[in-house]
Amino acid sequence: MVKRKGVESSIALADAAAMCNVDAISAYPITPQTHIVEHLSEWVNNGELDAEFIPVESEHSAMSAALGTSAMGARTFTATASQGLALMHEILFIAPAMRLPVVMAVANRALSGPISIWNDHGDIMCERDIGWIQIFAENGQECFDLTPACFKIAEDKRVILPTILNFDGFIVSHMIEPIEYWEQETINNFLPDFEPQIKLDIRNPSTMGAVGVPEIYYEARIAQNEALLNSKSVIKEVFEEVTKITGRPYNLVESYNMEKAEVALFMMGSLTETAMTAVKNLKKRGIEVGIVRPRLWRPYPTEEIIEAIGNIKALGIVDRAMGFGAQSHPVASEVKSTLYSSDKRPVVCEYVIGLGGRDVRIEDIEAMFLELIEAAKSGKSQPVKYIGVRE
Amino acid sequence: MEHFNVFASKLVPGRELFSPGHKACQGCAPALAMRYLLKAAGPNTIIANATGCMEIISSAYPDIAWGVPWIHVAFENAAAVASGIEAGIKVLQRKGKLAPGKINVIAIGGDGGTFDIGLQALSGMLERGHEVLYLCYDNEAYMNTGIQRSSATPMFSSTTTSPAGKKIPGQATGKKDLAGIAAAHNVGYVATACTSYPFDFMAKVKTAFETPGSKLIHIFAPCPTGWRSAPNEIIKLGRLAVQTGIFPLYEYKGGQYHMSMELPFLKPIKSYMKSQGRYRHLSEEQIAMVQENVTARYEWLQKLAAASQEG
Ligand SMILES: Cc1ncc(C[n+]2csc(CCOP(=O)(O)OP(=O)(O)O)c2C)c(N)n1
Ligand code: SF4
Ligand SMILES: [Mg+2]
Numbered sequence A: 001m002v003k004r005k006g007v008e009s010s011i012a013l014a015d016a017a018a019m020c021n022v023d024a025i026s027a028y029p030i031t032p033q034t035h036i037v038e039h040l041s042e043w044v045n046n047g048e049l050d051a052e053f054i055p056v057e058s059e060h061s062a063m064s065a066a067l068g069t070s071a072m073g074a075r076t077f078t079a080t081a082s083q084g085l086a087l088m089h090e091i092l093f094i095a096p097a098m099r100l101p102v103v104m105a106v107a108n109r110a111l112s113g114p115i116s117i118w119n120d121h122g123d124i125m126c127e128r129d130i131g132w133i134q135i136f137a138e139n140g141q142e143c144f145d146l147t148p149a150c151f152k153i154a155e156d157k158r159v160i161l162p163t164i165l166n167f168d169g170f171i172v173s174h175m176i177e178p179i180e181y182w183e184q185e186t187i188n189n190f191l192p193d194f195e196p197q198i199k200l201d202i203r204n205p206s207t208m209g210a211v212g213v214p215e216i217y218y219e220a221r222i223a224q225n226e227a228l229l230n231s232k233s234v235i236k237e238v239f240e241e242v243t244k245i246t247g248r249p250y251n252l253v254e255s256y257n258m259e260k261a262e263v264a265l266f267m268m269g270s271l272t273e274t275a276m277t278a279v280k281n282l283k284k285r286g287i288e289v290g291i292v293r294p295r296l297w298r299p300y301p302t303e304e305i306i307e308a309i310g311n312i313k314a315l316g317i318v319d320r321a322m323g324f325g326a327q328s329h330p331v332a333s334e335v336k337s338t339l340y341s342s343d344k345r346p347v348v349c350e351y352v353i354g355l356g357g358r359d360v361r362i363e364d365i366e367a368m369f370l371e372l373i374e375a376a377k378s379g380k381s382q383p384v385k386y387i388g389v390r391e
Numbered sequence B: 001m002e003h004f005n006v007f008a009s010k011l012v013p014g015r016e017l018f019s020p021g022h023k024a025c026q027g028c029a030p031a032l033a034m035r036y037l038l039k040a041a042g043p044n045t046i047i048a049n050a051t052g053c054m055e056i057i058s059s060a061y062p063d064i065a066w067g068v069p070w071i072h073v074a075f076e077n078a079a080a081v082a083s084g085i086e087a088g089i090k091v092l093q094r095k096g097k098l099a100p101g102k103i104n105v106i107a108i109g110g111d112g113g114t115f116d117i118g119l120q121a122l123s124g125m126l127e128r129g130h131e132v133l134y135l136c137y138d139n140e141a142y143m144n145t146g147i148q149r150s151s152a153t154p155m156f157s158s159t160t161t162s163p164a165g166k167k168i169p170g171q172a173t174g175k176k177d178l179a180g181i182a183a184a185h186n187v188g189y190v191a192t193a194c195t196s197y198p199f200d201f202m203a204k205v206k207t208a209f210e211t212p213g214s215k216l217i218h219i220f221a222p223c224p225t226g227w228r229s230a231p232n233e234i235i236k237l238g239r240l241a242v243q244t245g246i247f248p249l250y251e252y253k254g255g256q257y258h259m260s261m262e263l264p265f266l267k268p269i270k271s272y273m274k275s276q277g278r279y280r281h282l283s284e285e286q287i288a289m290v291q292e293n294v295t296a297r298y299e300w301l302q303k304l305a306a307a308s309q310e311g
Helices: A009-019 A034-045 A059-072 A081-092 A140-155 A184-190 A217-246 A271-284 A302-309 A330-340 A362-378 B004-011 B031-043 B051-058 B077-095 B111-116 B119-128 B178-183 B198-212 B232-241 B267-275 B285-311
Strands: A004-009 A024-026 A053-055 A078-079 A103-108 A133-136 A162-166 A177-180 A254-255 A263-266 A288-293 A294-298 A314-319 A345-351 A382-387 B045-049 B070-072 B104-110 B135-138 B189-194 B213-218 B252-255 B256-259
Touching: A004 A009, A009 A034, A009 A103, A009 A140, A009 A162, A009 A177, A024 A059, A034 A053, A053 A059, A053 B077, A059 A078, A059 A081, A059 B070, A059 B077, A059 B119, A078 A081, A081 A254, A133 A140, A133 A217, A140 A162, A140 A177, A140 A184, A140 A217, A140 B077, A162 A302, A184 A217, A217 A294, A254 A271, A254 A302, A271 A288, A271 A362, A288 A302, A288 A362, A288 B070, A288 B252, A302 A330, A314 A330, A314 A362, A330 A345, A330 B256, A345 A362, A345 B189, B004 B252, B031 B051, B031 B104, B031 B135, B031 B198, B031 B232, B045 B051, B045 B077, B051 B104, B077 B119, B077 B135, B104 B111, B111 B119, B111 B135, B119 B135, B119 B178, B135 B178, B135 B198, B178 B189, B178 B213, B178 B252, B189 B198, B189 B232, B198 B213, B198 B252, B213 B232, B232 B267, B256 B285, B267 B285
Parallel strands: A024 A053, A024 A078, A078 A103, A103 A162, A133 A162, A263 A288, A263 A314, A314 A345, A345 A382, B045 B070, B045 B104, B104 B135, B135 B213, B189 B213
Antiparallel strands: A004 A177, A133 A294, A254 A288, B189 B252, B252 B256
């Protein structure tokens, strides 16, 4: 029997990590991630979780120590956000290159400057090509369900790559929701022990992080990319298993009301919950619009995204981060190039919304949908619009 | 340990865990430090190495010099990686996922990777008390990137970023007190060593592993390339550095300082400086000024050690 609790998403995520029997946690506080590691340190200090909690002196060291524990063969978890993620930047690239399957929760938060503790995707969009598997949770339930999934994916012998679980800071992290906890036994059956093929072992010495001479560097990078691209089938498999366990749909890309829609918004994270209300409101007025939400962001699920977009006439692409001076903001850049490689070419409208915690109202999203309908009629793409910004 | 020097050569294992064939320059003393380190630590050892000469010359894939598990992640984080390794060993042994038994964890960093960019991670490791030996090999500059100054570069030394100019005669500051910083973290064992005194160094490595908690050894390791001196001079240079008091050998153990070597008198530093290109530009007054600093610091250390003995 599953238990449903009214609980803060961060706490649920931390509980899920603890129930995955993590061996090591190395972390540094930063809002809005802090509740996760605080709660995990309670698990450890109360003797309920047999793990090493390393209270490091920076996020740079959090990631560095995490690579150390993972290289020993310990199941390793950490969490961060914003400035903390940026401080890890250098080390983030090294984790997948060394095939160390650390799992990290990122409570997405705006990047400085100006300093802001509030939500957007500015932190993670700077790190999108670091070689980690990256998943976006929509709500607290997904935070719980996807935590064991992340460990299972990361540690799968066909994958062995670090994995980030993104969820929106405050909007999800601090929200108290009714969340269904899996039974401990369910997690135990779902998640096998971590058995690394290569580790630091005095009986079988190996060298990790050797110099990549010009004769080897290029091949190493290509091999790493192949490993990341190939992980998609395993991610799909694990998501299907999560669907079976929970009865909740876990697709690489979720579609909402796409069967009838002629226009759609492409967005990630918790914003889709607001957008779903907008879809329902418009439906009442006889207007059919849809949402495409990739849950998997890296490896980028090109085929699934093309399939989800289907034959719609206009697509609105929503960014929650700035790509300063770029041709388009990060998500729009990527999705537009997806369309270029597809024979389906809807009209495209680009949007930036909700930066640094700026409220996103249902009316804003409805207006975006209505604009898309006009664009579909006129057949004209629209350059980026900054929604909710004061003139 | 008193008579260690006498029997030492018989006690040192012949097995090379840092194998010849690495790519260090001729006469590289840091490479000697690696060799002696592993002779003392033995095969039950895991190393986290910072970026720098020792990492580069030993691990150009597939030519690996290390006979023990070894990991390199980045430049400034060897102490943090080693913290993770130690924590990993602890939890996995506790949970029965790793065979019991002592594993020596060593973090290795150059002076740049330790005194400068890695100081924060080192402080974190020492403060948290991980069972790790941190070995800083000090060749007194960023050698791997072409002899730039670090905060371990001695006063007036000419490097590529502290050149002996017409206005500023080389490095403007003196060496940071790394051992003092480590000791200030209240760790159980801190020592200085020199590659010209291998048995002293190896004994210190053993003492370090007999002491619980974090420990640090700061080893002076001449670099002929960076110091512009002859490769066959490095052992002599190391000895002179110790005998002039430029690099005194001492231990900090259980809150007390001990000088490792009684020097009847300090040799003049000029004897040490003259064969090194990095000091060639020094005037007599500048040498006298360094001499004064060296003597004063040595006397201060002696007093510290004497006070420890009395106390
Ligand atoms: C973050 C970062 N900054 C700079 C470098 C470039 N770098 C590599 S090794 C090195 C110098 C290392 O000096 P030291 O620690 O004294 O070791 P040595 O080369 O002298 O053995 C520098 C500056 C780097 N790899 N990473
Ligand atoms: S530059 Fe100096 S420290 Fe580096 S390998 Fe050569 S001799 Fe050794
Ligand atoms: Mg150096």
